[in-house]
Amino acid sequence: MGAGKVCLALCLAALALPAAAREKFAWPEGRKAAVSLAYDDALDSQLDNAVPALQKYGLKGTFYIVPAREPVRARMEEWREVARMGHELGNHSLTHPCSAHGPGREWVPAHQDLDRMSLAQIREQVEVADVFLQSLDGYTGPRTYTAPCGDRNVAEGNYIEAIADRFVGIKLVGGDVVPDMDALDPAAVPAAVPNGVTGRQLIALVEEAGRKGTMIGFTFHGIGGDYLSVSKEAHEELLAFLAANRDRYWTTTFLEQMQWVRRQQEARGKK
Numbered sequence: 001m002g003a004g005k006v007c008l009a010l011c012l013a014a015l016a017l018p019a020a021a022r023e024k025f026a027w028p029e030g031r032k033a034a035v036s037l038a039y040d041d042a043l044d045s046q047l048d049n050a051v052p053a054l055q056k057y058g059l060k061g062t063f064y065i066v067p068a069r070e071p072v073r074a075r076m077e078e079w080r081e082v083a084r085m086g087h088e089l090g091n092h093s094l095t096h097p098c099s100a101h102g103p104g105r106e107w108v109p110a111h112q113d114l115d116r117m118s119l120a121q122i123r124e125q126v127e128v129a130d131v132f133l134q135s136l137d138g139y140t141g142p143r144t145y146t147a148p149c150g151d152r153n154v155a156e157g158n159y160i161e162a163i164a165d166r167f168v169g170i171k172l173v174g175g176d177v178v179p180d181m182d183a184l185d186p187a188a189v190p191a192a193v194p195n196g197v198t199g200r201q202l203i204a205l206v207e208e209a210g211r212k213g214t215m216i217g218f219t220f221h222g223i224g225g226d227y228l229s230v231s232k233e234a235h236e237e238l239l240a241f242l243a244a245n246r247d248r249y250w251t252t253t254f255l256e257q258m259q260w261v262r263r264q265q266e267a268r269g270k271k
């Protein structure tokens with residue numbers, strides 16, 4: 001028993017040592033932090049306001065498309081053009097199923113209730129969405145995913161774990177600045193969902209990520225319109241700040257960032 005306790009103590013000490021000696025997580029070209037600009041649900045105000053702003057400041061974003069939504073059908077060629085500009089098209093499932101239970105979920109139709117969906121059904125949703133995205137942008141490699149409504153459970157339990165292998169990164173709504181890059185699970189990356197905030201508030205989160213040396217993922221919806229909206233002015237203030245501080249903050253697609261994070265974690269003996 002005594003030897004077992006000594007061994008346990010030694011093992012814990014050995015585990016703690018590399019952490020103490022570990023160098024800071026590195027971002028490309030010595031940048032301080034990564035910033036992901038993501039836009040969910042393929043909304044008209046994103047094509048009208050977000051894309052032109054990204055183009056103006058030369059920044060790349062990630063658009064999580066819902067193929068079943070009407071604005072996608074109506075503006076298909078424009079979404080194709082967004083991909084041509086170098087922005088990422090991400091998977092957000094085929095029809096955006098969410099839990100229909102709990103406050104504020106009255107809008108979820110019964111046939112889209114994630115709680116009643118099977119694992120096979122959501123897996124099919126995700127696979128077909130990937131095929132649709134490939135038909136838009138021609139990209140055949142693994143993509144990134146944002147869980148609709150941040151919900152994780154189907155009838156049989158957690159579905160995110162069941163689909164994690166096919167994605168380079170998965171955003172889950174909730175939280176803001178990543179606390180620790182080594183401890184970050186690529187299948188559970190926190191996503192801040194700004195709603196009615198100022199440009200200054202958005203920039204404050206970027207600066208916090210810079211102090212921590214980690215990353216901040218924004219998941220926007222409407223920009224100057226639609227729902228969960230951020231004004232055009234606040235959005236542009238953030239983009240102008242990021243463009244003026246390119247040497248400090250790495251603003252690019254979530255795909256590119258998570259490929260980097262995975263390589264770094266692997267090199268540092270994580271995951």
Ligand SMILES: [Zn+2]
Pocket residue numbers: 040041092096148149
């Ligand atoms: Zn969504």
